[in-house]
Amino acid sequence: MFRLSKKVEYAILALQYMAEKDEAKTSVKEMSEKLNISFDFLSKTMQLLNKKGLVESLQGIRGGYILGDKPEKISIADIIRAVEQRIGIVQCFKDGKDSCGRVEDCTIRTPMGHIQKKIDNIFESTTIKELAGFARK
Amino acid sequence: MFRLSKKVEYAILALQYMAEKDEAKTSVKEMSEKLNISFDFLSKTMQLLNKKGLVESLQGIRGGYILGDKPEKISIADIIRAVEQRIGIVQCFKDGKDSCGRVEDCTIRTPMGHIQKKIDNIFESTTIKELAGFARK
DNA sequence: TTAAAATAAGATTGCAATAGTCCTATTTGT
DNA sequence: ACAAATAGGACTATTGCAATCTTATTTTAA
Numbered sequence A, B: 001m002f003r004l005s006k007k008v009e010y011a012i013l014a015l016q017y018m019a020e021k022d023e024a025k026t027s028v029k030e031m032s033e034k035l036n037i038s039f040d041f042l043s044k045t046m047q048l049l050n051k052k053g054l055v056e057s058l059q060g061i062r063g064g065y066i067l068g069d070k071p072e073k074i075s076i077a078d079i080i081r082a083v084e085q086r087i088g089i090v091q092c093f094k095d096g097k098d099s100c101g102r103v104e105d106c107t108i109r110t111p112m113g114h115i116q117k118k119i120d121n122i123f124e125s126t127t128i129k130e131l132a133g134f135a136r137k
Numbered sequence C: 001t002t003a004a005a006a007t008a009a010g011a012t013t014g015c016a017a018t019a020g021t022c023c024t025a026t027t028t029g030t
Numbered sequence D: 001a002c003a004a005a006t007a008g009g010a011c012t013a014t015t016g017c018a019a020t021c022t023t024a025t026t027t028t029a030a
Helices: A008-020 A028-035 A039-051 A075-081 A111-126 A126-134 B008-018 B028-035 B040-050 B076-084 B109-124 B128-136
Strands: A057-058 A064-067 B055-058 B064-069
Touching: A008 A028, A008 A039, A008 A064, A008 A075, A008 A126, A008 B076, A028 A039, A028 A057, A028 A064, A039 A057, A039 A064, A039 A075, A057 B076, A111 B040, A111 B109, A111 B128, A126 B109, B008 B064, B008 B076, B008 B128, B028 B040, B028 B064, B040 B055, B040 B064, B040 B076
Parallel strands: none
Antiparallel strands: A057 A064, B055 B064
């Protein structure tokens, strides 16, 4: 429990890889080999990143992906949002009402919301640039 | 993904409930009804809390549970540790080696470890007392 | 204009973790 | 002795994640 999904993990690895690379363009094939990730699965993940503009896709032969923005502008929070729908350390923050039988007088909703915000801040303030920096060390 | 388990959620609700209550002793039956949680499941969860000393059990008729420590001494981190084994926002931090095929030159291990620490701090520094305070408001 | 190499995307499967249930044993106060 | 509570093992159901398979589309270069 409380684990980032593989989609998020792979997305981070991929974007970090792209940020570190000299050449702007990268293919899924290249990354799946270098990072030891299933091609198909990584491919899906890249498509999600593309839809949210975190990367830009170039179709056709000689195609691939390039970063959609500067590494310091892409946060882990961006990645999570792009790749996952379900976010929230407790159910309430996704489904809203009627999801647990104690919605009206829920006693943990408020404090959990505070914790959620703090965690969000961490992800919001961590960028691909920082990750690439660590990796290079 | 990235959600606290029901066990953790229920444990928090239960401890918060106990902290707010005037009388020290509480039964699982009472809590399961008031909090709208399956008796059996909550029962299991309380047993886990008991094993780690977060609550103290009183067996036999007229039995129940009392808090094992002052509410300000019980953190969410304590609860998570009592009730879950698997913690860690990425796999590496549980299984250690050989779990992902890029252990040796893993480029996200270090930065993820930093994020993990920050999150741990949040849970470590949030206590049942605070939660009870919010609930009462 | 055709072949090759890349992304796009839908459908499906396998699997493991979570959540929940059921049943029996044990404890203890009245 | 009985009732009401916890203790705990075994089992089941469900869900969500990860992965795979297949087909379509795009684009460049020969």
